[in-house]
Amino acid sequence: MTWTAAVIVSPKRGELVIREILPVILACQPDQTLIVGDLGWSGQLPFKNQWQYLHIPDMTRTTNDALVKRDVAALASQHPWIAYFSDDHKPTNDFGLQFASLKFSDWDVFVPARYAAQPGHEGERLNMGEPTYCGGHAGLFRRSLIQELPWCAGPHHREWDLLNSQRHIQAGARYHFEPNDEKQVSLRVFDIEPGASPWL
Numbered sequence: 001m002t003w004t005a006a007v008i009v010s011p012k013r014g015e016l017v018i019r020e021i022l023p024v025i026l027a028c029q030p031d032q033t034l035i036v037g038d039l040g041w042s043g044q045l046p047f048k049n050q051w052q053y054l055h056i057p058d059m060t061r062t063t064n065d066a067l068v069k070r071d072v073a074a075l076a077s078q079h080p081w082i083a084y085f086s087d088d089h090k091p092t093n094d095f096g097l098q099f100a101s102l103k104f105s106d107w108d109v110f111v112p113a114r115y116a117a118q119p120g121h122e123g124e125r126l127n128m129g130e131p132t133y134c135g136g137h138a139g140l141f142r143r144s145l146i147q148e149l150p151w152c153a154g155p156h157h158r159e160w161d162l163l164n165s166q167r168h169i170q171a172g173a174r175y176h177f178e179p180n181d182e183k184q185v186s187l188r189v190f191d192i193e194p195g196a197s198p199w200l
Contacts, residue, residue: 001104003081003140005030005091006073008066010058011040013087013193018046020192021090026050028096031079036069037087052076063158066136067151074146080104083140088193089114091138098186099140106176109168110140112187113178116198126191126198130177133165138189145173 005025009017018041025033026047033051038058045053054072058065074082081104085091091112092098102110114128114137129135149171155163169175178185191198 001081001100001102002031002079003083003099004032004034004073004077004079004143005083005085006034006036006070006077007085007087008069008073009035009037009039009087010065011038014039014041016192016194017087018043021085021087022047022051024090024093025085027093028091028099030083030096032077034073034076036073036076037065062156063160064152064156067154067156067160070151071146074143074150077143080143081140082143082146084138085189086137088191088196089137089189090192092188092190095187095189102186104142106174108142108145108173109134109165109175110187111135111175111177112138112140112189113182113185114138115188115190117190117192118194118196118198125182128177129161129165133162134175136161137191140187142173 007017007021036054037056054076056069056072111128111130111134114126116124116126149167154167157163
């Protein structure tokens with residue numbers, strides 16, 4: 001099964017995406033890599049032949065911009081699965097290998113386990129919405145689900161991740177949440193925003 005990695009970016013974290021997130025994503029060998037939004041980057045773009053930049057400036061400076069960028073990523077995706085990453089989260093180095101080992105027939109959304117990467121909290125497990133929804137930080141979605149229920153056609157609300165997950169589940173989408181047993185976790189992402197306190 002093939003997949004698209006889509007990073008949803010805003011100018012304030014463009015450098016973080018280029019320096020910290022993009023190299024890890026490319027090393028996971030997705031079949032397609034998209035950076036969607038506004039990098040706010042004036043320097044040379046590395047690995048340019050390995051990813052596509054879809055420049056979408058903010059229109060409202062609200063969470064609605066995130067919905068538009070996610071729908072654009074779904075339109076540009078060429079593969080059955082889309083892994084969305086916010087611009088302050090990155091996958092683990094084995095994300096691609098773990099993806100290749102998953103059974104796709106049973107699920108429509110995989111909610112990865114989420115961890116802190118900030119000093120003093122490295123590896124601390126964080127809330128990702130389990131066991132009721134997929135937080136907006138990251139998630140692996142069947143593209144056909146997003147085509148059927150586009151992000152922008154859902155609630156335009158600051159809790160869009162919770163409300164869209166509820167909309168998906170009500171429509172019959174099957175969500176997989178990673179277990180509490182760390183030995184059984186497959187997909188992991190890290191919050192890498194410098195100075196953030198995601199554990200609070």
